[in-house]
Amino acid sequence: MSVFVLRRLLTLLATLVGASLIIFLVLDALPGNAAQMLMGADASPDAVRALTVKLGLDQPLAVRYLQWIKGLVVGDLGNSYVYGTPVASLIAERLVLTIPLAIMAMTITVTLALSAGIYTAANHNKLGDVGVMSLTQVGIALPNFWFAILLVLLFAVRLQWLSAGGFAGWEDGIWLGVKSLLLPAISLAVVQAAILARVTRSAVLEVLREDFVRTARAKGLGKREVLWSHVLRNAMIPVMTVMGLQFANLLAGTIVIENVFYLPGLGRLIFQSIANRDLIVVRNCVMLLAAMVVIVNFVVDVLYAFIDPRIKVHDL
Amino acid sequence: MFRKLSIVAFVAALVAAPLPVLAQGKKDSVVMAMALEPPGLDPTNAAAAAIAEVTLYNIYETLTKINEDGSVSPLLAESWTASPDLKTYTFKLRKGVKFHNGEPFNSAAVKFSFERNAAPTSTNKDKSLYQAFEKVEAPDADTVVITVKYGEPNLPFLLGQAGGSIVEPKSAATNVTQPVGTGPYQLGAWAKGSSITLTKWADYRNASAVKLSKVTIRFISDPAAQTAALLSGDVDAFPRVSAQRTIAQFKADPRFTVLVGGSRAKTIVAINHRKKPLDDVRVRRAILAAIDRKAMIDGAVDGFGTPIGSFYVPGALGYVETTGINPYDPEKAKKLLTEAGITTPLELSLKLPPPSYARQGGEIAAAQLAKVGIVAKIENVEWAQWLSQVFAGNGPHNFDLTIVSHVEPFDLVKITEPDYYLGYNNEKFNALYKQIVSTPDEAARAKLLGDAQRMLATDAVSAYLYQPQLITITSKKLKGVWKDVPQYENDFSTWHWE
Secondary structure, three states, rough: HHHHHHHHHHHHHHHHHHHHHHHHHHHHHHOHHHHHHHHHOOOHHHHHHHHHHHOOOOOOOHHHHHHHHHHHHHHHOOEEOOOOEEEHHHHHHHHHHHHHHHHHHHHHHHHHHHHHHHHHOOOOOOHHHHHHHHHHHHHHHOOOOEEEHHHHHHHHOOOOOOOOOOOOOOOOOOOHHHHHHHHHHHHHHHHHHHHHHHHHHHHHHHHHOOHHHHHHOOOOOOOOOOOOOOHHHHHHHHHHHHHHHHHHHHHHHOOHHHHHOOOOOOHHHHHHHHHHHOOHHHHHHHHHHHHHHHHHHHHHHHHHHHHHHHOOOOOO | HHHHHHHHHHHHHHOOOOOOOOOOOOOOOOEEOOOOOOOOOOOOOEEEHHHHHHHHHHHHOOOEEEEEOOOEEOOEEEEEEEOOOOOOEEEOOOOOOOOOOOOOOHHHHHHHHHHHHHHHOOOOHHHHHHOOOOEEEEEEEEEEEEEEEEOEEEEEEEEOHHHHOOOOOHHHHOOOOOOOOOOOEEEEEOOOEEEEEEEEOOOOOOOOOOOOOOEEEEEOOOHHHHHHHHOOOOOOOOOOOOOOOOOHHHHHHOOEEEEEEEEEEEEEEOOOOOOOOOOOOHHHHHHHOOOOHHHHHHHHHHOOOOHHHHHOOOOOOOOOOOOOOOOEEEEEHHHHHHHHOHHHHHHEEEEOOHHHHHHHHHHOOOOOHHOOOEEEEEEOOOHHHHHHHHHHHHHHOOEEEEEOOOEEOOOOOHHHHHOOOOOOOOHHHHHHHHHHOOOHHHHHHHHHHHHEEEEEEEHOEEEEEEEEEEEEEEOEEEEOOOOOOOOOOOOOHHHEEE
């Protein structure tokens, strides 16, 4: 087991080093530079040059890369070109929103998807199955930003129950924060839940066809008991995989929803920083996401082993 | 059953929960929104308009103040006089003014600010203006004498822009995050990516006249979200809102005031004179004749624009109507191209930066150019790319055509700069410009400005399209918000609730 963990850790490290190199080179190849962008169209070329030097952008590529890696190792991510404040605190401010939002959206997703998936599988080819599955079709087809706008029009503009956007923060009570994230979380969850429900349904159906299910039924277990105690556990592997991907996606892939609700999340930080050529922020954010995806995958792998003890035998 | 009950309970809780303190109804605070977040709060070290929109006249003050109608009035300077040749200006400063940190405002602070703007390491957007100061003298604490290397008739106006903000020597270096000025407001809080809160400075010299004690500025870039934020009452005011498509809804709603004002901006199809055959005036005239300004205004900005014929806008000194010099005439365009010996189809690149006026305007321009045999190949670029490839003075100027809105007031001088992206470089125009800035008499200057506009129009330097109109939407009860914006700024000291 320790060999397994060590090997996984080495792979993890190699992945991260590879990722850092790719991130750095790709961002460096982007046309346009931060100094020109910051100064805007009306700045004198002389002022732009002065800023380039100030930001250290005139240094050679390798020097800048090594400086960055050194900073990562000692935990100093440097200062944003645009805000002039430490990148680490910028990211931390965004994570205060992004992580709770991802967790809320994921909770709604999992609740909806598992209930719908199991219900439809248990009632395979009955009216309820067809009905719920048509709904998930709609859910997948629904652009989430459009659905979000509908939610805003209903709950913020018409009923005025919730605000149309913005994030209240956690200082004035958890409820205010949760409330401001409610509509975004629902809009994010609808599509994800529809996808996950379909995955759950087909996974459960697949397991239901296995021989051991027939055996369990033959030895006298009820339909319900077989489903809950034998089928679900075996059907969870593909569901867990998709959930892991969805969670990683929710951490960074929420830019459109963040724009609709003008939330200061990680996705919008990355988007704005790319537009501003605040590359020091972009590369640290992307690096963080790469690390998160690797870690989420690692956790999912470990969970596999919990769900299915046979997996330990096959060295991953 | 339990699950159903809990859903009902949850919805009930939502309805019953106290509403977040809504923007309306509070008499001494306001929630405003703008599209972009400023990159830092020092207007003397970066050019982004968003910085001025937050700080100018609120946190920082300038010697002069540019009013809603573009006129200039005293602010930190009580009065000023100019020498007959417009090279030497003497400013008398307001007495008893202090900075937020308690330091006194005096001629030393002005001298420091202006010399800092001109320093080699300066990143001020008007660096060239401050470098053109031969000297800044402070003969006594309340007097500043500025000597400019050339006659500069617009100096009082130019010093009222954000780049001329007066900073305090000891705190200047940290103004990006902890701004210190002499204005009526101080930075309260800045939730990055979300909002900035300004609080009234109790020691302001005229504190009783400033009605709002707190201004929260939110950043909302998405047009649909902007509309929703106003409709839901989340924000009280949205200057320069992207509501061209939803304006009818706001006009019909008794909760809102809709202000449509002029700007000093000029939206143009810029033509690269450095590229053949665009150096031929006939080809440029053909491009102008091919483009229907009216259709561009309707299609790109939903009708919110006033046609212009040169790099100058109605309302500015000496404005003359020049849209008739190269009018829309596709047949003439074809003839001009034949005359110039162009074999059609002529392929030209058309680079479009992100704003919708450029992207939508580009589609229309391409369609109109196609009718006279010019194939405009549209290339969408980001601002960063646009700046470095198209615009940058030291860049490759790699474009044939591009669409952009120049927001600076009085920027004719740019056209005389040799590395300006248009590449016009006409000695006659440069000489005329020199004559303009060295003419002290306003009437004579206005006449020369008319000549300059006609020259730009006749030479078809760019396809000048329109002066964009800006939309501001506020809550009906909020008063004192400017309709016209000679420069991008919000003067919160004039805002108040009815």
